[in-house]
Amino acid sequence: MIYVVDRSDTIYPDFPTISIETMLDYFKDKSEIGFDTETTGFDPYTDKILTYQLGISTDQFVVNAEYYPVRNVKEILEDRSKTWIMHNAAFDCLFLYHNNIIPSNIWDSFLAEAVLYKGDPSVRKALSDVAYRYCNVTLDKAARGLIYRDNLNKRVINYAAGDVKFLPAIKRNQEQLLDSKGLMKSISLENKFVKVLTYVKYCGIKLNADCWTNKCNEDAKLLKSLEQQLDTWIEDNNIKEYIDTQLSLDIFGEHRKVKIQWSSPKQVVALFKKLGIPVWTAEDKETADVRHIQRYQDDFSILPIYIEYKKVEKLVSTYGMEVLKNINSITNRIHTSFKQIMKTGRISSGDKSSAKYSINLQNLPADERHRGCFIPEEGNVFVNADYSQQEAVVFANKTQDKNLIEFFEKGLGDMHSYIASKIYPELAEVPLAEIKKKYPELRDKAKSASFALQYGGNGNTIADNLNLTKEEGNNIYLAYFEAFPGVRQYFDYVARKSFEDGYVLIDEVTKSKCFIFQFSEYKRLKTRVNNPGFWQDYNREKQKGSVTFENILKPMVTKYFTMKGQIERMAYNYPIQGTAAAMTKVAALYLFNYIVEHKLFHRVKIVNLIHDEIILEVPEELAEAIAEQTKYYMEQAGDIFCNIIPVKAVPVVSKKWEH
């Protein structure tokens, strides 16, 4: 039965009207309740709640929020004996926070789907999809646009009620599936963390618009100058195909004589080829990628200009004046959106499709010019807390390699010097402290190699990064595994396990998993390739150069090895990245609970999360205490996931956002 909760003299012909007290009485002894809100928009600071709904499968209550504002249900929403089932709780929580309500326990049916099908981009997770999947019902999505107070008609009320009616049944189905896949701890963390991440969004971060504008003006000026320098280079060197010889009628000057769009990689590649610059990578692909061409910058005088141009072009396009559009007119702060569950469990930031332009706060250039424009409010300071070498420590714990363990246990100093000393025999007798100064090039090679390896790279990757021959790259690769045999063992183990299971187990604590997309396709290919006689057929057809070989066998084998390689690299890296991500989530959760328990909500703000970094904005007088507390919680969270080598956290109190 559907009830409308509204003033007693409001008549809804199709539904009984009841008071809020009657509804609260109804839910007194219910422990799992569906909850949803309908609002005028996405911004809690400027939009408002029109209706909110509470319901279970048998009865749903649609509350007119204009008559009964949501504060009427604060007490029940905060009741710790109840669990609130919401689909995408991040949205509803944002409006609840604005009404000073922090819901008790949440089951987020959206996040449950994300945990269940992590790694599979083909699974749709909208409420209508989930309701259809588990309850075989089709929800009336079109009615959403019709919701207005004056239009609380039959269809709208039915729609609003439908949004909560199926939530308990969805939860039961999801629980069963999650339990069978060993994912209950994973969803438990995500259901708690959604409150934290919503808090980050609600708090926002302040950007000094004048400071940012100045930065943009400087960049724009520099970009223009660099374009001019590139044009001049073409003219000075008389590269004829790129110079427009026709006289321009545009005597006032904007006309360019040089015929190339510097922002077009394709055009630049063509030019570079003509100039004799090697644009080919180790894989024989053509690229104008700065990371590739920078190795030739001493030989071609155009390259240093182009490299700087690309740098500044990025600053002007991605980190330009558009960023200011994110500033909220009410709070004067940036409230960007976050997504909670990426493939490894990391969070992401930014949302192009958002109604309000919404920037990525996790990839702002890590320098004073950009991050220095972010400021605390008057009387506040930032607490910047980050884990030191978070992934490296997780890596040592996961691999249990004896040499990596020794490095951390003995506190041997610079990681890359240590790895260099293990890879290069000529460094074996050199004191570690001297390597950085005396053998910087070997240290750099070791650094680059160990990064590449942690991401599943190999000798070729190393060769390409360091501009070495394939053989030299491969030698470093082999030397690394010789020096760190535990890493090889670990890699072999996780790859084998992932091929068996069809998923990558990310951490041993929450047991979160990333399912391998198209795993059945991989197994099908594997079976075919392993069929008796397959390779004889393959080689025979290859010799013939037959149509079967070109159109069927060759693409199939390519696909098989490509997928195999991808799965291996996932298996190597996801547990490292994902365990680190889970650790940071737990740390932020501890901190959030501390904030709530100590009545510091919206006084101690969590303003950004960047993977291994937590940034708080706090009243100056609380800064030192909160900094200590943050360090404590981050390390507590670290201990949950790392039982051999502990991970350390370093908080810094500052007027600036700095790393």
Place this chain on the structure above:
DNA sequence: ATCTGTAGCGCC
């Protein structure tokens, strides 16, 4: 005019 895919590059 609008959509989609890709190259390139910012962060961890």
Place this chain on the structure above:
DNA sequence: AAAGGGCGCTACAGAT
């Protein structure tokens, strides 16, 4: 046989 993990945004290029 291919060849570095995770993300999001911008410009270009080619398509409709």
